Amino acid sequence: MFGAFFVWLLSFFMEIALVCLIVYQLISLADLEFDYINPYDSAKRINSVVLPEFATQAFLSFFFLFTGHWFMFLLSVPYVCYNVRIYTQKQHFVDITEIFNMLNWEKKIRIVKLAYVIILFCLTLFWMIYSALED
């Protein structure tokens, strides 16, 4: 029982971390759009957290797998696959030179990701409370 709760707690924190990373990227993009920072800083900031985000996400997903939460794993698989795909195509970093032309697309991707993670987050929260209550 305690183990299950602990698993959910851990994934809960990982999801919070993911939300933070994505929000940070979104803020950088928004700052860029409103001309608070220049594209160099913006791209640097975003690119510095892209790999941590991917790693955390992949870890979370496999953490679900190893702890036997199939449903949650399957839910997070498309996200992993998408990450793997753009990583193998070397498109995971934002391109400084084209960042303004890509701004809307990059924002859209990150908003979708954010929504995705928040859904996972809510489910996790539910399971966490559920397992805590069941105890």
Place this chain on the structure above:
Amino acid sequence: MSAHVRSLTLKQRFSEKKCKIATSAELDGSTISRFSLQLFSFLSVSLKVKVSLLVLLHPPLLILKKQPMANEKTGPPNFPGRPAASPFAAAPPTMTPFLSAGPVVGSEASGYGASSPARFNGPSISSPPPSYVPYDVGSYQRFPTPAIPPSQPIPPSRGPPPSQPGLSPSIFPAGQQILAPSPPVSFRPQPQIPSVPMGPPPQNVPLTPSRGNVPHSSLESLFPASRPTLQPSLHGYPNVQANPTSQVPSAQSPFFAQPGGYVPPPPVAAPIGLNPREQMQHFSAVPPVGPVQGLVEEFQSLSVGSVPGAIEPGFDSKALPRPLDGDIEPKSFVEMYPLNCHPRYLRLTTSGMPNSQSLFSRWHLPLGAVVHPLAEAPDGEEVPVVNFGPMGIIRCRRCRTYVNPYVTFSDGGKKWRCNICALLNDVPGEYFAHLDANGRRTDLDQRPELSRGSVELVAPTEYMVRPPMPPLYFFLIDVSVSSVRSGMLEVVAKTIKCCLDELPGFPRTQIGFLTYDSTIHFYNMKSSLMQPQMMVVSDLEDIFVPLPDDLLVNLSESRNVVDAFLDSLPSMFQDNVNMESAFGPALKAAFMVMNQLGGKLLIFQSTLPSLGIGRLRLRGDDHRVYGTDKENALRIAEDPFYKQMAADLTKYQIGVNIYAFSDKYTDLASLGTLAKYTGGQVYYYPCFQSTIHGDRLRYELARDLTRETAWEAVLRIRCGKGVRFTNYHGHFMLRSTDLLALPAVDCDKAFAAQLSLEETLLTTQIVYFQVALLYTSSSGERRIRVHTAAAPVVSDLGEMYRRADTGAIVSLLTRLGIERTLTHKLEDARHMVQLRIVKALREYRNLHAVQHRVGGRMIYPESLKFLPLYGLALWKSTPLRGGHADAQLDERCAAGFTMMTLPVSGLLKFLYPSLIRIDEYLEKGSTKVDDFKNSSKVLPLSTESLDPGGLYIYDDGFRFIIWFGRMLPSAISFNLFGVELSGFPDLSKVILCERDNEMSRKVMGILKRLRESNPSFYQVPQVVRQAEQSRERMLLVEDQSGGSSGYVDWILQIHRQVQQSA
């Protein structure tokens, strides 16, 4: 306890299934990822669909909402297309005094060219209006001619004869009746008003009060008889308007669902309102352009409305419109707003801004501007320099607009209202001047910034982040075996040496050199040395600069060392057998040397970069890639190093120009990226041989080094409320959403930008644009070049078409097409271009089809008559044409890079080159080149123009092709080349040079004359004999060649597509 148990069972379950799942996951990894990819693409597609659905749903709503507004606006009768009136009224007072008195303001701030006092006088004013009246009419006139004086307020020629043919056969008699007897014919335009809610009267409001209300009174007095004539046609109007609605066939496009709001003038109104003018244009346009005559006349007898062209399937190809006069700058725009900057600096794709989103969505062509901020002005028209001195530059507090001729002064001259954001600003005490009775400033004639559309402001220290940089030239030269063998090294060294005296910015100019093959060679040029010291760095992994200073030296101090270096450079490497090229490391080294100051980096590369970071591989030979989704990858940088490097270079104010010389693949797509994001240029000399291409390299390098360059520049285009520039196209890097960073920009670069509407409905009557380029001049002064222009807002699509500028549209379409090839297949890019033309013409057809029964004829607006042909030329241009075999990849990329920076006139010339027959002139006695100028005629680019017994020059701005007919008397070729041409095995090796005979001198005179008209590039003459070169056919845009259609077919094809869903 229970928790324990559960975790145990969990573990058990887990361990049982673990292996299975793990393996299956591994196995199915690919399928899963593919599935998820599909899922994602599906998601994105469905998103798009939703979005487009929304977009589709919206316009009707908007239109429904809009309609009452439009009707309301129609209330007061006013003159259609007369927004010109009020600004014009404002103009003359400001201009006329200016003409007479011409004191130079801030002439002490010279340094940029020769700022002579003559600058403001006489001819320098783009279009000085002698009086008010002419402009009132002249603004309609697109082709003013001596035959019909445009300055007559009531030109008799406007009357019946020309306008009759313009009417449709069905209403012809009626039209005659209406037109012929009525004396006040010229007032006919008025009936059109109700249907064209242009909303000019409110325009008067902001401008007139301050500048005097001459226009109002004069308008009233000029058109006293207008009211009565208006009445009858207004009565007839409702009946007619009912027609379109009832006539609309069900197959018509959805746009006809709203006849009231946007459908153009109904039959009666339109011909009367528009045709007199249109016809006048035609008549005036006819005489010089031979082939068009038939077309126009034929049409005039057949057609209706403002439609000047009609083409039946199987028509005469001679009747098709051809831009034989080259680029024609839109005159109407400048004449309407004489305070605007000259069109050479700023051209809008249409000078009628749509007033609503729905109207904008019906304008299928690009809406935007082509900006050429540093365009070379002819003598006497230089941009005046203004120095505000200690009071600082006058700008709007809120939107930072620079003070310009369109701002209005009020409150006795204490306040000024910004024309872009309408904010009321205080006038600084030093800048104060009293207003006269008309509300004009009394010192207007001494203030170029208030009377000229283009000015150059001297910027104070607030506009500097660091002291203005000196002009800096750094040369990065490939010295591998191929550079030496082709003779490139020698030509480059000699040219640089010749230009040393002419480099701008003496005595601050800095210079530096770096050469590389498989190692990197630095040169110490300290002024105390006699000979330069060479330092070789062979560690390519960890680049370091061996000497902190003295790699970049002041030219005037180290002149002797630089001279010595350039003298010895060719001989130093003449025995070099190194084939490698450590380009990437060398670039990094150059970056490290330059990043303190910035400047211009000239790269001479003659092989594929093969060592160290940024090495490239041979790609592009694989024809199988063409037609697949990976095709576009060939046209973008292969290694992210290049993009990253370009971004860093721009950050440190380094502009890159690439000179590529190679007989083999050099991956210009990757190398050119460096120029693309640093405001640079790509020069490509395929198979460089100094004997053949030496002159071209010499000229172009010299021009690059000596032309006026703006350093560490930024460009911003401001525009009025409601519109916004969203996309920019050209060579620059975006530093923020609307700020273009240009480390080094010069007079040969143009930029394009696309507009979008921010609001669903524009409430203003005029949209203002202001282009501001902040830069450091070579003399070390911070300057701001400001170009201001105004464009009226229109509510009628027909008006947008009438005000369209083909040159600017083609320029934007070209840039969009080329950018498309970077993300899509070539085919997609071509179709995009075609589709936009088709959509535009279809929309135009819908506009006129209902009332005018155009039937099977093709109709297009007068302003866009060349658009289909340019579309065809673009389709056949090097960056877009064919597939793998039709152009070499490097050639394609180089042409793409060049076309992205070309100004409008250069681009049009490149797309539709001029073809001139010269043998007749050569055989004639006269020796004057002027005679040639007068007698020569530009011919259509088709095989029919080429006579086997003739000698032709084909000039596309980049090369001359001397075309020899088979039957040409051999005496001519003998005179020109000194040999019999038929005995020559390889004509590409033939060199045309001056020989000691009359004919040769004449030809050289012609070539020289042609070159002077286009100083940006050097045109190497190439000799082609009839039917000897397979690529000869590709030159002739109008001919059918390998898979692409000829002009006639193209027009038919477009016509068919226009009709398909019309």
